[in-house]
């Protein structure tokens with residue numbers, strides 16, 4: 001990075017900070033540091049208004065090209081944005097499924113009409129998307145999905161029957177992308193017919209319709225951010241399949257590949273915030289004098305630094321698949337350990353259901369972080385992948 | 396920060412890997428460890444001739460003017476091939492001292508005399524990287540007289556020249572250049588559990604030295620030592636990464652070959668998951684070490700440098716201990732034999748975990764920074780006393 005670039009980036013950092021400080025105030029102040037998952041009393045409506053505020057400032061889809069309405073920010077600038085966003089107290093985003101998962105997939109596989117129709121709503125913080133992959137019978141083994149899609153010959157529309165589960169934010173979303181299996185009539189026209197990964201389709205489906213029922217599930221946290229979603233003759237337009245019919249698996253996998261990237265550095269900024277809360281508490285309540293806790297706190301701090309080092313190393317050009325393959329396992333286990341450490345630092349106090357707004361989030365962190373080693377590929381699936389793909393161990 | 400190796404760095408790493416694969420084979424390592432006291436003089440000569448011992452010295456001092464990153468890449472290969480040369484003790488550790496001395500005319504002469512030769516120069520620090528102040532120097536007429544003992548000096552049995560810490564009459568701590576063959580110096584070689592390294596108890600009785608033997612002292616030494624510890628710890632961590640990576644490789648290769656229950660044992664998930672965890676350790680610690688080296692070469696000093704070194708040590712120590720332990724386990728019965736290599740790496744990993752301070756000591760020093768009132772003097776003292 002040359003001096004000029006550094007100057008541009010520092011100016012950018014100042015711009016982000018100034019905007020955040022002047023906008024995350026007033027009615028939005030209550031959202032500071034609120035993370036969506038496990039946040040009690042979370043005001044989703046206000047969070048959406050905040051996302052619209054962000055959009056107005058041009059802070060959504062910042063890495064998108066100008067053609068799609070973004071500001072084509074460089075990777076370094078995206079990192080800066082995420083870091084400043086979190087350190088200024090920016091709340092967890094509920095628009096991330098649309099913005100960071102669906103949108104890049106739309107840009108890659110979408111038709112011009114689909115892009116024109118859906119990208120602006122995502123960018124503006126108006127349309128929210130849910131991810132309809134997991135089913136009661138298909139979790140780690142996603143290819144085991146049974147949700148069916150057929151075409152109604154009378155209208156040309158897609159008709160969907162089946163059930164999705166653990167669907168984050170479906171209760172707050174207007175749309176869902178659904179991975180489904182084409183029925184026999186459609187599958188004949190589709191490639192990969194008969195193979196386990198063949199004959200699938202990724203459909204863009206409106207949630208607010210008679211054929212869809214969303215039932216929130218109460219989580220380990222006591223709050224409800226994920227849902228069951230039932231499709232009973234649900235419909236979507238015949239043109240709303242993303243990518244080729246029958247090749248849905250490939251499209252679905254491309255979308256999962258978007259889960260990495262610059263936003264993981266934003267995630268680390270949030271981890272840093274959480275770690276600092278724990279360090280501060282340890283200094284206050286005397287846990288900082290416990291020699292074993294000191295070891296664990298130091299190890300956590302160093303581990304977070306290493307997550308950052310690794311993110312930088314694996315975002316470089318020409319990174320091997322082997323290097324990238326360890327990231328998810330590393331960050332999720334680091335974070336889960338941090339949750340346990342938070343409870344140890346709370347100590348005796350941790351046994352009570354706390355209401356102190358400073359301490360309560362630490363108990364929620366302990367619970368929320370259990371999810372990290374489950375979603376986006378469980379620990380065990382991650383280890384299988386590393387062993388088989390990176391180390392070439394046989395199945 | 397760019398963590399991708401440049402072409403020159405990639406070439407250094409690759410050529411070192413190729414060279415050591417041929418010149419530090421398991422058979423050679425075993426022969427040196429069992430028959431020749433743990434020091435491969437021929438290999439050391441070659442290492443010096445190829446310029447590996449001066450990569451990170453400034454060009455004015457006859458070095459290549461490269462950085463810690465290049466030393467890290469070489470150290471990684473030294474670990475992976477268990478090279479029986481004092482690369483850590485006689486190249487990595489003194490480099491910051493040589494750099495410091497290169498800043499003055501008189502110092503430059505010392506560097507030219509010591510660092511550019513293939514002499515093995517070893518600093519008489521403790522196993523955990525502290526400088527003891529217990530040895531004394533008195534002035535007798537025109538010369539200095541040194542008395543003291545330096546137990547368990549790493550690579551001490553291979554040393555031609557010692558750089559020994561001692562307290563000067565004025566009370567300040569100094570490093571003194573003391574040739575191993577000086578009258579009054581005795582070097583008692585110690586057999587090591589690792590076998591691929593040497594160690595020695597060094598003592599001095601009424602050793603006469605010229606005033607010019609004092610290389611650095613007082614505040615200059617104090618700040619040099621803080622930087623040197625971070626510098627050396629990062630390269631040491633690189634050696635641990637090399638050890639861990641090789642242990643992982645051996646384990647994966649062996650389990651792919653070994654058949655039980657009618658299939659390669661590598662197909663069993665219990666083993667796959669162990670291997671995957673080894674991989675996480677190897678790659679995360681490599682990221683930690685590389686980013687520390689890159690930051691150091693970009694000018695990180697003081698506290699920032701210390702935190703990077705602690706990060707590298709914290710990750711790499713855990714990774715090397717875990718990988719070498721599991722490497723034995725994944726080999727089954729042959730892992731318990733002398734004939735198979737896993738124990739060599741297991742030994743090296745254990746030995747490395749003690750050099751320059753244990754992870755517990757590094758983490759405690761980090762805890763002091765994170766959790767206690769800022770008292771920078773007390774922190775360094777805590778680490779040095781350990």
Ligand SMILES: Cc1cc2nc3c(=O)[nH]c(=O)nc-3n(C[C@H](O)[C@H](O)[C@H](O)COP(=O)(O)OP(=O)(O)OC[C@H]3O[C@@H](n4cnc5c(N)ncnc54)[C@H](O)[C@@H]3O)c2cc1C
Pocket residue numbers: 130131132133134135138139140141165166167168169226371374375376377378379380381384
């Ligand atoms: C907070 C949260 C939010 C989520 N949000 C969404 C969402 O928005 N959309 C969506 O589609 N999904 C979502 N998920 C679902 C998530 O993707 C699945 O939970 C995950 O893929 C695991 O599937 P499962 O729950 O069926 O567990 P299972 O696959 O039944 O796993 C049970 C256990 O078996 C182990 N296991 C399974 N297969 C293997 C194997 N081959 N080898 C070794 N061990 C194995 C697993 O590791 C686990 O320990 C979410 C989950 C969570 C926790």
